[in-house]
Amino acid sequence: MLQLRGVGKSFLGVQVLQDVDLELAAGEVHAVVGENGAGKSTLMKIASGVYHPDAGTVRWLGRDVSFRDPRQAQAAGIGIIHQEFNLLADRTVAQNVFLGREPLRRGLVDTAAMNERTASLLASIGEESLSPQAIVGRLGVAQQQVTEIVKALSLDARMLIMDEPTAALADHEVELLYGLVRRLKARGMGILYVSHRLKEVFDLTDRITVLKDGRRVTTVDTSSITADGLVRHMVGRELSHYYPPKSAEAGQERLTLQGAGNNRLHDISLALHAGQVLGICGLQGSGRSALARAIFGVDAFTRGNVHLDGASIRLSSPRQAIRAGIAYITEDRKAEGLTAQQSVLDNAMLATRALSPRWFATAGRTLKARELLAAVEVHAASEEQEVRYLSGGNQQKVILARWLALTPRVLLFDEPTRGIDVGAKAAIHDLIRKLASEGAAVLMISSDLPELLGMSDRLAVMRDGRIAGELPGTADEETVMRLATGASS
Amino acid sequence: MKISTALTAVVVTAMLFAAAGCASDVPTTTQSGDPKGAGTGEQSKFFVQADYDREIALRTMTAQGPADKPWEQALDPKTVDTTKYKKAGPYHLCFSNAGVGNPWRQVGIKNMQAEVKLHPEIKTFTVADAESKDDKQISDITDLLGKGCDALIVSPNTTATLTPAVEQACAKVPVIVFDRGVNTKCPVTFINPIGGYAFGATGAEFLNEKVKAGGKILALRILPGVDVLETRWSAAKVAFDKSQLNVVGVEFTDGDPAKTKTIVTNYIQRFGNIDGIWMDAGATAVAAAEAFEDAGKPVPPLVGEDQQDFLKMWQDKKLTAISPTYPTFQWRTPVIAALKILNGEAVPSPWKLPQPTITQANLSQYVQPNMPPLHYAMCGCTTLPGYPETWGGK
Amino acid sequence: MSSLALRARKVSARQPILLILLTLLFVLAVRQPEFYDPASLLAFLKRAAPLVILAAGQYFVIVAGDFDLSVGSLVTAEVVIAARLIDGDPSMTWPVIAIMIGFGLVVGLANGLITTLLHVPSFITTLGMYLILVGAVYTWTGGSPRGALTEQFRMLGRNSIGIVPYAVLILACVATIALLLMRSDFGKTLLATGDNPRTARLSGVPVVRARVIAFILSAVFAAVAAILLGGFGGVSFQVGAGLEFSAITAVVLGGVALGGGRGTVTAAMLGALTLEVLFTLLNVLGVSGALKSAVQGLIIIAAVAIGARRSRS
């Protein structure tokens, strides 16, 4: 039903997709796999009308199409389930499903018809147990996902794009999703299934397209390939990037966790050593960020022990963690890393000021902040410029400068180079290594596996809120992927 | 950026034009040749010549009744027969009050409550407070009518808007209205002092006498639209228009001392000096006088009222002043009238109470340092039970 | 000259309120040169001082992302309390002033704690506080102010040292404190809190404490304004009426964004000054008092519309 031929797309001169072909048949579940940055999401956005391809054609139901926007694609029958749901928490399932297109009867919304049609859509995918009148905010994530899917179905979607649909689901919910996908398939729906989890890919899909560096590596029948074979297709990219040399030896234990846990993490035992970078890998939803947040006291550990430089500590707020010498560079810069309307200098000095507030600005501290900004090589028109006008890489450097001012003993990096251009990436890598070599213990989380391998002295792999295993920094991608996806078990 | 600059430019230009445009207008307002009526504006639409004439006449009449009890006196009384309301006690008296939102009404309600205590035959006295809301007072009256009141006293919040509710009440019980009136003849009697015209005229005439011809007068009013206050101003306007005085401004103060002071200061600044202050209520008299003190100028002749703070200042600083009053003792009269009506005795209708004026001559007998600053001297309350503590004195 | 013009343009680009204020002052200079006599200028500042102080207080709350609707009634309550407690006794003047500041502190603390810990929107918290204060103070005094303020107390709002009114000196002190606070680390963390509370918390800012302090500052500044207003005009129940909206208007006029994180305390105070100059000008131009609110409405809509366009472009 959907045919992409020779699709290419570039942003600001960077070729993100090149000459990609993809076919989806009715009743087919087609996996799209590849590492971060392989071009999966761009491809999905082209299919769903968010982007126009620079080259190539999109054929839908036998006709060349060029969608103006996602709504047009929707109207044509292409539904997409984003990772972030577009739902109103306080409204019912039916109200959400029909938002913007409520059925009318004599000029009034026909609630009965709306509920009935929602119910029959739910029934058609075997989800009779979900009431159309349930309030979405009180549903579990899986049921919210069902609501999104029904919303797409109500638009008469004939194909569905599912972007990491299991990322937020608990194990038992994943089983439910399996059933649902199979029923959709049985109805003749075509599904593009984007996932990191190889188990799902093998369980659910008919064909697999592997992307790497913006190109299609291969498209294979799922039955004709093994997990090992697939991983080999996905990885093996040349290290196009130079990483700083790793640390020769581990220093003393800085931060140790023993059997630590909370509602999302279970029995975490880890040690961070001075002078070393510990890479944390795992799929989205595996508990990577939750680990960093727990250490930093945001959603604190409720079980187990934490020792810092040998002393037992209990951190229940970020402020306490910062006082203890821990710094946390968050994953979502905009929402949690920046005060966007404040100046570069103010952002760089925020933690210093928060921790030891002074009445009068001392020249020394300002000078230090300036030096740090210079040291991390922030490029801004002036230190008074509002930080929101800086590029992603420079923003990240400003945040780094903020923490460096406190000379932290432990640094937690959560996706430090996401959305940052290549040049700035290298600079940040160098900085991380330099900090480690100066005696800090670094924990680094990244979805970019080559980056993590290039940077880490040791690796801990997480799955389902637990440590699935520890590996040396010299581990190869296949080993890591197997551990993270559970393909080896 | 461009749009904002343009918008700012538009606003700024508009302001400049406003300034330039007005530059040619101002002389016509401040220096127009005809001194009469120039500064006082149009006559209030509340002004009724016949009422004005009557009040001016009443000022010189002698009241009938006990001289030491002005709240029982009446001017030029025409009585009405009330035998049809005669009823045996004990009585349930009801009162729909407009509100207690200012010191005058505070003193008043205490007077009334104390008066009730003097009469054991009043078994129940129910008060509904409308919090200065017309709408609530209308409901309050409906509510009170359901409580088996033997007579209803109403102090209306505004004249026009309370009329329908009062008419409704007249059909059921004898109604006594006081202070502000209503536009209906149905109440048994309407009690108030001579009125706003007399108040306003007394002050204006005093200024005419004390200020030299051509002197600059500033008139301060609380707020527009309240009949009691409108009549005061309209009578003063009549007096000023006949005089050689130059009314340079009429301003509303909202009864706010700080605002009053600002206004007076502005006028002193604008006109060099002001030779007399007229005001329609005394709440802001002290503030107006202070504005002159703060500007380092002598306080000119001014009109106040019977609040203690002003009387004290008058005495201490030896001001040239006069205090027409709108006596709070009128709050005693409705209770007395209600009992008379229920007793079948004839009552004056309308019941015009005297309206004494405090002058230099009788000032000393009204200054009571033990009372709160905003206590009204003309309360007729000094012999009532609970005085002075109930009124906040010591 | 051209560099001066450039500088002026830069300043006005950053603080358009200054441009509006200068324009108004220019018009005033044309229409009433006497305004610039030192004495009358100081008298003007004396009258403007309370609103400027209130605007500075309100600024702390707004920049942290909240509202304080209770300041008007707090001013009334403070003045009435002062009169009743002092009751004409000169020896009580200074203790009562201390009590007023303390009372402001308590009210601000209550506003802050209810808003932050009980998660009540500040609009509702301070609206409730507004009703409570007005009602309580009327109940306490039996509906009419009692007692009297002393000359010593009133001096602060009325009199001068030489030609400089005390009120102007107090304004200078308060403005200095406000400026220092906003230049201090506390001020910067307050801005960060209003801008993005999550970032602020993750960077170690004690967010709850910062917001509570903002409410306390607003209330204590209101207490200071009450001292000046009580001194200037004496006791009355009208003294604080409507001041909360005037203060918010002034702050917004100064280009401070509702929602927090944007704008300076200087601009907020200039906003208050502009409002007062505007009223003076309207008076000079002979515009009737009734139209003042209409002009106020127009100005505030225009100022915010311009601000909204700027931040989008």
Add this chain to the structure above:
Amino acid sequence: MKLREHGVWGALGLTLIVGGILVYADGGSLFTQSSTVSLLQRAAGLGIVAIGQTLAILAGSLDLSVAYVISLTSLIAAETMDGSSGMIVPAIIAVLGVSAGIGLLNGLLITKLKINAFIATLGVGLLIKGYLEQGYAGPAGSVPTSFQRLGYDRIGPVPLSVLLMLAVAGVAWIVLNRTRFGHHLIAVGGDLDVARLSGVRTDWVLIRTHIICSVCAGIAGLYLASRLGAGAPRVGSEGGYDLESIAAVVLGGTVLAGGRGGVTGTVGGVALLAAIDGIFNQLAVDPFFKQVVRGVVIVAAVAIYAMSLRRKAPGKVATA
């Protein structure tokens, strides 16, 4: 969220029981016909305004201009009628037209000029206030007796005005629950982006909401004109209809941030405020003390709602 939907009615019941006992102990009766009627009549005016305000708040907005719209429309009504029954219909049309125009202005300022609703409606309110103070010294116009019946007639113990309020509430309920516009309104208040992505024309929804809110204030103006027999330039602001209507809405469980709540709660909130009023009236409690109680009730109610909301922590849509 049972508490949020029904809490206010429970509180109302409790207030009436406790109040009834107190009044009875005081030797009176809370539920006599006359006091019930006057209680209901008082509630009607505020109720109509608060219903309009509910829509504005549900849509994530707010209207501070309603008090002045009420004053203005009471004058328009009374002056257009000028005592003649024949002019009732033109007067009603004029009132609805003018109030709709003001609502349109509010809506345009908020959506097109991107002015914060608080500032936009405060500014528009001040404009109207200036016009009123400039143009009117006191009550003006007069309403024919036939129109006064709206303010005074009743069917049994139920005043016509309460029926009018219930009718407005009913219409608002239907609009919210049974029209596309209503669904879109709640979506806009709940999450502007979700609404937009689902194809809702958010600006237009907000504009229409403000028109309805203003028209409700206009209807309240008509009612007050009939009650007062004239138009009054300060009836809205003296009655405190702006802040009080917002208080009634939040008391009824509608969240100030929008997207959650409804008109039934608001009717309950208005009834609760009226009940407190009525009880204190019967007990002849100092009106000032009543203010204190009101302030405490409003803050406490919102605090309790907020607490129950956090304890149950519903209303989160997951993100991966």
